[in-house]
Amino acid sequence: MDVYETGFNFMSETLQNEQETDIRKGQWTEEEDSLLQAYVTLHGEGHWNSVARFSGLKRTGKSCRLRWLNYLRPETRRGNISLEEQLLILELHSRLGNRWSKIAQHLPGRTDNEIKNYWRTRVQKQAKMLECDVNSQKFRDAMRYDYIPRLLEKIRAGNANDSVRVDPSLLPEISGISSDSLETQASSVSNLRNIGGAWGIDEQSNGWFGGGDSMESVWNEENIWFLRQQLYDDDV
DNA sequence: AACTTGAGCAACCGCTGGGAG
DNA sequence: ACTCCCAGCGGTTGCTCAAGT
Structure with missing residues (x-):
């Protein structure tokens, strides 16, 4: 591995670390919802850290789980409590x-x-x-x-x-x-x-x-x- | 119309318990 | 037995919007 490759790897790693720390917070966008929905539909519920890692969402596993359970899950009922x-x-x-x-x-x-x-x-x-x-x-x-x-x-x-x-x-x-x-x-x-x-x-x-x-x-x-x-x- | 206040809700934070190594 | 990691839980925060002034 020459000095250029080492340098490149270092840069990629740095970039990756930056991306990992670049965690999104706050309201979910429609695009994020679609991503999460698609991923869970394909892979099922659970393993939320993997969901966060591989779905392309810049969210924590916790955040993904919460969004799914509270909003995206098909059986979730919304509206007035009777x-x-x-x-x-x-x-x-x-x-x-x-x-x-x-x-x-x-x-x-x-x-x-x-x-x-x-x-x-x-x-x-x-x-x-x-x-x-x-x-x-x-x-x-x-x-x-x-x-x-x-x-x-x-x-x-x-x-x-x-x-x-x-x-x-x-x-x-x-x-x-x-x-x-x-x-x-x-x-x-x-x-x-x-x-x-x-x-x-x-x-x-x-x-x-x-x-x-x-x-x-x-x-x-x-x-x-x-x-x-x-x-x-x-x-x- | 502009500002304030409060209710409702979505999402985050920190802790805990359980399972795997 | 111990540590680490992860999922889940309950408490809290902060944003949005409607009602009131």
Whole structure:
């Protein structure tokens, strides 16, 4: 190898290193989408670093994976989250916490990112409007006695997008709660209507009650039972 | 019309767990 | 047992756009 070739190799290497560090960020272009789509269609999902390396995209493997899962994958559903999906998210979050990918598994076509974004924007908004912490009793009560009944009402009225049904089996079996407790709860509803006003739920839209990063305390056995009664008592 | 503000969403960052060597 | 690499996950950031002033 003479000095010229060595020099050329050095230059190529330098150029290659520069190209490798020249990673694109930000919004994806249509051209990039097409490239990624074509590559995944041909080679299948997975091995995202290889996708990044061999597809011609100047993106990281992570970026390719995210773009595919959140946007390009054919089964990805986009658009408004239905009332029943909201209810399902609520229930699943109470059981799984912030495990968005696990929650997403129960909502076909919805991505963890979408659910996470949806949850966070609503929680922050509603908690702020109520001027309370998402873990506070006030917040829990407002959700339980105002939002959920309204949501169920809407679902029953058939306003909901029926593309997703809440599977009753997803709700845990609850026992040992007297019907008296329900009456007590119901009597509290009128008092909480005032709080409910702060939800700002638009009757024409889906609205959203929000929630919390730690909803275990909200979605306790009583609440599950309450929801089950409201939603499924006709079927049981 | 110009500017500000806030909501919604797409994408990035950093961490973690699991598998391979 | 240890290290390295990769995929996946959750938190965060920043951009866009619509509504309000």
